[in-house]
Amino acid sequence: MSTNQSAAPDVTRRSERSRRAIYEAALALVVEVGYPRTTIEGIASRAGVGKQTIYRWWPSKADVLLEAFLDMGEQAAQAAGQVPYTIPDTGDLAADLRLVLRATVDELRDPAFEAPSRALAAEGVVNEELGRRFVARLLEPQLQLYVDRLRAAQDTGDVRPEVDPRIALELFVSPLAQRWLQYTGPITYDYTDTLVDYALNGLAPR
Amino acid sequence: MSTNQSAAPDVTRRSERSRRAIYEAALALVVEVGYPRTTIEGIASRAGVGKQTIYRWWPSKADVLLEAFLDMGEQAAQAAGQVPYTIPDTGDLAADLRLVLRATVDELRDPAFEAPSRALAAEGVVNEELGRRFVARLLEPQLQLYVDRLRAAQDTGDVRPEVDPRIALELFVSPLAQRWLQYTGPITYDYTDTLVDYALNGLAPR
Amino acid sequence: MSTNQSAAPDVTRRSERSRRAIYEAALALVVEVGYPRTTIEGIASRAGVGKQTIYRWWPSKADVLLEAFLDMGEQAAQAAGQVPYTIPDTGDLAADLRLVLRATVDELRDPAFEAPSRALAAEGVVNEELGRRFVARLLEPQLQLYVDRLRAAQDTGDVRPEVDPRIALELFVSPLAQRWLQYTGPITYDYTDTLVDYALNGLAPR
Amino acid sequence: MSTNQSAAPDVTRRSERSRRAIYEAALALVVEVGYPRTTIEGIASRAGVGKQTIYRWWPSKADVLLEAFLDMGEQAAQAAGQVPYTIPDTGDLAADLRLVLRATVDELRDPAFEAPSRALAAEGVVNEELGRRFVARLLEPQLQLYVDRLRAAQDTGDVRPEVDPRIALELFVSPLAQRWLQYTGPITYDYTDTLVDYALNGLAPR
DNA sequence: TAATAATCGAGACGGTACGTCCGGTCTTTTC
DNA sequence: GAAAAGACCGGACGTACCGTCTCGATTATTA
16 A cells, blocks of 8 residues: 555665765765755655655765765766776885875865865764765775875885885875864975975885 | 854853753763753752853853853863873883773763764764864863873883874874774774784884 | 645545545544644644655645535535435424534534634634635535525515515524634523524614 | 842832933834734843843833833833823713823824734733733723713613613724724724714613 | 556655743842 | 842753654556
């Protein structure tokens, strides 16, 4: 008699038009009014979509935003011609790291990026399950690039072989992350250059 | 967002009993049901207090919690006899840092501490004003202790004199912070010991 | 005072079940705890209904009660087989009027009728808009019956032809109304019989 | 230790200044914002008086207004030189009644009189205790004047001796009262003149 | 090509919490 | 000891969203 709400919906019939509209509405609202004032009803109304269409496909506001944000990244990547993303290896480790970190600094200042990623990070701090998903889908792939570059540096002898690259990368990345997340200090090229300087010394052979 | 503070209330007439009850209720609820399900109404009801008594003195749930958390810290400090808090200086910088970071690891695992500070951190990520207040009142005083200890280390020649201690401390502290905030990795004594090892190498004279 | 009626709700989708439950709850509460202590929240809770469902369809507590009361009248009328309501015409005007007024006396003493109609009358005294609606929907139809009967009496020569029946009826009805509304005197069959006696003399041909 | 709130306050120490200010504030507010939006806090604030000063001397908003209204009447009476109030007796009963009723029509239209007396009447409809007090203090004295005049008319043979004046007066007064209270019809000199005409016929000897 | 079935836009529904207002009590200080 | 001031607990106000639930109207297979 009644529709079984718990039965998984039929993905093949899903409206692509609605999905895109929801992504756009979610991202736009987070930028415009902030995450806490972004509501499911607001997203639905702005996307010209029924509320149920959101609840059918996502369990929460945060999940909508996470997918919207990932999609935005993929769109941007495709638009950019999308060389398989890596940290350059010019042979000069310090220079390579400085470059990547400077690029990250730029990204952290782009409002279209900042608003949703801050929202997701905040949600993740208090919601472990989502936090882990956020890390796995967004952060970890980025960090893996550092692991790769540092391993290459170990091969060339620029970094001590017994160093764990997964921990070592945090010396560069985490300070920047904390400054950004918690407003513990200004975020500048100078700052990230200094981080590379200090940290690399600790990793280099003695 | 904030209550109409028409004609600021008379602080001298404030009920100390209510203030304490509100702090306790807020902290208990955050631990028991989590921050998002902690409501002003819930705090008021648990504290046996009218809602207006909360709105009279605090502009938001986050502000209540911030003060409650600060108060908890002060209470704990007083109870502990309250040595003026510093990082020990045994002459062995690495050992001293390892000790403090291990203590921080312990603290991060105490639920009575973890729940409210996570909640405040999360709120701060998305609410810059509160974030800065959180840092100024809670984080920065802690970080200053590292600055002091590192400066002492510069005096004894254990750290290069041109190093900026405010940045250097982030090599130890931020990786731990990020792992905690974002679940990017396990938090253990081994891990913090390793951080001290890697980072100190970068700061030591060559 | 009234809810933001932005985009009037869709009447075809209205829940009949909720509407009935709200009527019953409103009437019951007015009888049980009195009008001033009858609250929208109380009605909603007793009816097992969200507050918004009340605010969506009625602008105020008084409007809920007015409709509930009208509905009660219609229900009662249907149950009673619903002879088209008129004042009897036995040829004896005095007897007919005495009968109707005695019936009104009975009605005014029925608590299920008294509580809500008193509440509505009181509200109407102080709120002209509602007062006029109360009169138009409830009182005026009753008064019209008197007009009809008095006109018939004019045809048979029992009442002077130049008398305005709309005013004449007030000689019978208003004294009773005022005694009821303002507790200015006891309400008995004797009293209404006396009214008919005094007033009819004034209307009869000299 | 604590002040006994239930002990009757010492009337000799009562502040006349506050009493007057409360009367004026209550009447002004009822005229300006209406009875339902007139609050004890509003009266206190406007009168420059503490809330407790009101609660000490009056049990409710309606009681404040009742006394304020009675006081207003007394003030007006004193100002008007105030011969002991009666209905004139020129020998022409109909003329005398027309005159008084026309004066009442004027009074009912004066906003300074209408707002508070409507408020009190409304409250009295739903609150029997106050209603009876309202009648005893305000209405009944007025009605007694009609009783007196009608008795005089019985002495001169203008009214049948077996007529009960307390009921007879309602033929003139109640229709006007109901029109005013319930907006059941326009209130004009013509109307009251007609009432006198119709009703007097019923009371006159046959 | 028509029947069938699921998604869709829309929005009413039972709820919960919001932030405000006011009722009536209590406490402090002033007169 | 009354009065001005106003904090306090309580509770209702009217609003905003939550997540669920119908309701036609598409829309896309399946018969």
